[in-house]
Amino acid sequence: MLNLVLFGPPGAGKGTQANLLINKYNLTHLSTGDILRSEITAGTKLGLEAKSLMDAGNLVPDEVVIGMIASKLDNSPRSNGFIFDGFPRTTAQAKALDNLLEEKNTSINIMLSLKVEDSELIKRLLNRGKDSGRSDDQDENIIANRINEYNNKTAPLKDYYSKQNKLQEIDGVGSIQEIASNLNQVIENL
Ligand code: B4P
Secondary structure (H helix, E strand, O other): EEEEEEEEOOOOOHHHHHHHHHHHOEEEEEHHHHHHHHHHHHHOOOHHHHHHHHHOOOOOOHHHHEEEEEEEHHHOOOOEEEEEEEOOOOOOHHHHHHHHHHHOOOOEEEEEEEOOHHHHHHHHHHHHHHHOOOHHHHHHHHHHHHHHHHHHOOHHHHHHHHHOOOOOEEEEEOOOOHHHHHHHHHHOOO
């Protein structure tokens, strides 16, 4: 099994690159952002709770996203492996993921961490906001809060995976194809 964590600040290109990797390696894509947005669209209780947090650029509580990932893993028993996109975002989520995978006799192979400076992130997200309709992409203050949440709660996970010798940093600036080919090279060398 090949299990990848695609990591980086909001707008780093996680979702963009995940869509290329799932096809190349025939993996199951688990994006907590996408799952939460589909809960919002479906108007579920979970979606209603998550919406106000996401609209403000805050993280959704750990127990909510961990529960979502646990049930998705249970629903894909015959997968070749998973791309975790936007998950884990806190140390509690990373520990829970390690435990969930251990129960299935597998583990994370590598964390691919995309590096992009803040000014480029803000530009990309405001640009996506013009046609995505995503309320968290429309306002520079909300984007700044998302970057802040990332720096405070999520970036420390680089240490968590580095201690397991699983951190690989990749330049997230350049053409989408260029970045994809750098990611492929790391995966081929595993
Ligand atoms: P996500 O859906 O994960 O949103 P994101 O980080 O903003 O998106 P992503 O990083 O995938 O976008 P991409 O760079 O591909 O999370 C949204 C919210 O959900 C969070 O703020 C939080 O509230 C909640 N949430 C999700 N997971 C959670 C968790 N585990 N715990 C708690 N809360 C959670 O794309 C950005 C733009 O850049 C696109 O327009 C793309 O076209 C462009 N782009 C990509 N690559 C490019 C390149 N190389 N050059 C130029 N532009 C590029």
